[in-house]
Amino acid sequence: GAVVSQHPSWVICKSGTSVKIECRSLDFQATTMFWYRQFPKQSLMLMATSNEGSKATYEQGVEKDKFLINHASLTLSTLTVTSAHPEDSSFYICSASPLRTGSGETQYFGPGTRLLVL
Amino acid sequence: KQEVTQIPAALSVPEGENLVLNCSFTDSAIYNLQWFRQDPGKGLTSLLLIQSSQREQTSGRLNASLDKSSGRSTLYIAASQPGDSATYLCAVKGQAGTALIFGKGTTLSVSS
Numbered sequence: 001g002a003v004v005s006q007h008p009s010w011v012i013c014k015s016g017t018s019v020k021i022e023c024r025s026l027d028f029q030a031t032t033m034f035w036y037r038q039f040p041k042q043s044l045m046l047m048a049t050s051n052e053g054s055k056a057t058y059e060q061g062v063e064k065d066k067f068l069i070n071h072a073s074l075t076l077s078t079l080t081v082t083s084a085h086p087e088d089s090s091f092y093i094c095s096a097s098p099l100r101t102g103s104g105e106t107q108y109f110g111p112g113t114r115l116l117v118l
Numbered sequence: 119k120q121e122v123t124q125i126p127a128a129l130s131v132p133e134g135e136n137l138v139l140n141c142s143f144t145d146s147a148i149y150n151l152q153w154f155r156q157d158p159g160k161g162l163t164s165l166l167l168i169q170s171s172q173r174e175q176t177s178g179r180l181n182a183s184l185d186k187s188s189g190r191s192t193l194y195i196a197a198s199q200p201g202d203s204a205t206y207l208c209a210v211k212g213q214a215g216t217a218l219i220f221g222k223g224t225t226l227s228v229s230s
Contacts, residue, residue, distance in 0.1 A: 034217040043207065043222040044162075093161060095218070105150055105211060107218050111161040 002028050004096055006110035013084055014118055021079045021113045023094030029074035030096035034107070035067075038091040050077045074099070084117045091115075120145045122221035124208055130227045131198055139193040139224045141208030146189045149214055153182050153193050154207040156223070162207065166193070198228045 003026040013019050023033055031052050036044040048069055049057045056069035066088075068080040077096075081088055095109040121144045131137055141151075150169050154162040166175045166182040168191070174183040181194040195202060205225045209218035 032215060036217075036220075044209075044220045046217045046219065049217055097215075105214055106164065106167050107152070107211070108164070109154075109162040114159075 002026075002096075002098055002106075002108045004094065004108045004110040006092075006094060006113050008113060009111060010114050012116045012118065015085050016083055019081045019084055019115060021081075021092055021094075021115075023077045023079070023096070023110055025075045025096045025098075025108070028096075028098040031074065031099055033071060033077040033094055033096045035069065035077075035079050036093045036095070038093060038112075044093060047079075081115065084115070086117045089115055089117045120148075120210060120212055120219045122208060122210055122219055124206075124221035124224050126224055127222065128225045128227075130229065133198060133200060133228055133230050135198050135228075136194070136196050137198055137226070139195070139206050139208075139226070141191040141193070141221055143189045143191075143210050143219075145212065146186050147212065148186060149211040149216075151182075151184055151191050151208065151210045152218060153180075153191075154209065156205045156207055158205075165206075195226075198226075200228050200230045202226060203228050 005024045007022045033050040035047045038044045047062045050069045050071040052071045058064045071077040091112050093112040095107045097107050123142045125140045152167045153165040168175050168184045179196040184191045205223040207223045209220045
């Protein structure tokens with residue numbers, strides 16, 4: 001099956017620093033990748049839609065200057081949390097759908113990155 | 119705006135019981151619906167995907183149904199086991215190429 005990886009899986013940083021999270025589709029190409037955030041005991045909330053070669057589309061309430069998304073290739077999207085603060089501590093999950101036809105638009109999810117800002 | 123609701127929020131059952139998890143969505147114009155499992159502190163495991171033209175999908179002890187016109191889906195788990203304990207998430211996709219919208223999940227606990 002299709003595999004999506006994320007790196008790092010765990011990150012602890014000081015308040016005010018920036019953190020970059022990578023999302024890779026390992027065995028398929030994806031024009032579009034999605035970034036979600038999950039707070040404790042909450043569901044996944046869509047943050048942004050990342051399109052290869054163009055600017056990301058952010059959901060209402062998500063600061064595009066704080067959460068920088070770069071989708072440089074069909075297999076890699078990055079999310080950078082700039083000037084992180086404790087309230088940004090969360091579980092960040094990316095997902096992607098294969099380009100190939102017949103996939104039924106199945107979205108495959110990465111294992112997530114847990115961010116703790118001190 | 120699509121909203122996905124899951125009932126109940128939590129469920130505790132003894133091993134061996136058959137159970138049903140419910141999911142409802144406000145906009146019936148969906149492309150597909152997926153059920154996921156999430157273990158504590160972990161990522162998502164896809165269980166079943168139902169296309170908008172389908173009525174149900176089965177995998178092992180799991181059966182998911184879709185009634186698009188009424189905006190409902192159910193996940194049926196037969197002969198529950200302690201290993202089934204997890205949070206089950208329902209998510210819908212409005213159009214091809216768009217993101218899945220998630221419900222808040224049902225946390226299932228199966229006791230031995």
